Amino acid sequence: MAVMLRRYRFTVDEYERLAEARVLTQCDRVELLDGEIVEMTPIGDRHASVVARLTRVFSKHLGDRSIVWVQNPIQLRVVRSMPQPDVVLVRSRSDFYTAGKPGPDDVLLLIEVMDTSAETDRSVKLPLYARAGIAETWLLDLGTDRIEVFRRPTATGYSETETLGRGERLAPRAFPDLALTVDDLLG
Numbered sequence: 409m410a411v412m413l414r415r416y417r418f419t420v421d422e423y424e425r426l427a428e429a430r431v432l433t434q435c436d437r438v439e440l441l442d443g444e445i446v447e448m449t450p451i452g453d454r455h456a457s458v459v460a461r462l463t464r465v466f467s468k469h470l471g472d473r474s475i476v477w478v479q480n481p482i483q484l485r486v487v488r489s490m491p492q493p494d495v496v497l498v499r500s501r502s503d504f505y506t507a508g509k510p511g512p513d514d515v516l517l518l519i520e521v522m523d524t525s526a527e528t529d530r531s532v533k534l535p536l537y538a539r540a541g542i543a544e545t546w547l548l549d550l551g552t553d554r555i556e557v558f559r560r561p562t563a564t565g566y567s568e569t570e571t572l573g574r575g576e577r578l579a580p581r582a583f584p585d586l587a588l589t590v591d592d593l594l595g
Contacts, residue, residue, distance in 0.1 A: 415443075417442070417444065417488055418443050418488065419485075419488055420488060420489070423445065426445075439481070439489075439491050439492050443489075449524045452523055458548060459478065459494050459495060462476075462495045462519060463476055463478050465592060469586055470586070472500055473500065474497040474498065474516055475497070475505070478494070479492050479493070480492060482514075483508070483510070484511070484536065484537075486512075487540045490509070493518050494521045495519040495521075496515055496517070497518075497580065512542055517543075517545075517583075519545070519547075519548060520533060520534075520545070520546075520547050521548045522551070523550040523551060534566070537558075537561070538564070538565045539563055543559065543561065544582070545566070546558070554571055555572045555590050555594075557569065557570045557571075557572065575589065575591065576589065
């Protein structure tokens with residue numbers, strides 16, 4: 409007789425309590441995705457370089473207009489998730505989110521840099537971001553040197569998508585005056 413295994417899905421609050429109790433530590437390299445605690449993929453050299461480039465580009469051009477939130481957790485309670493996206497532009501706050509992590513309403517642009525994480529970023533994280541109401545997500549695909557832009561989140565995904573290659577221009581919806589190229593971001 410086959411036994412059906414039931415999985416326990418954690419809430420964001422339960423996940424945070426595990427960290428507070430030091431059951432999970434910063435050394436564990438895990439994140440909460442759709443109620444499941446999953447191990448994060450290792451970061452390669454090019455991935456790290458592109459994240460550093462993004463941090464510099466956005467910090468330089470946006471100044472105090474946004475906080476550049478790099479590989480830090482965001483709270484997506486509605487989808488039982490606390491991912492750690494590569495780069496997130498969040499609304500400026502004088503306390504720099506000391507009182508709590510940014511949520512969907514705070515996120516102006518979310519960016520995932522994809523190499524070894526491409527499958528998880530596309531099939532797991534992207535739908536979660538849409539269901540949580542993240543207004544704009546960019547996937548930087550290091551394998552193809554393309555940027556996939558996703559806007560207008562719905563319960564089933566993003567209704568507006570665009571793929572851009574080298575030489576093409578783009579700007580976050582929250583900052584339409586920020587003129588960037590794919591090359592500026594991928595190097």
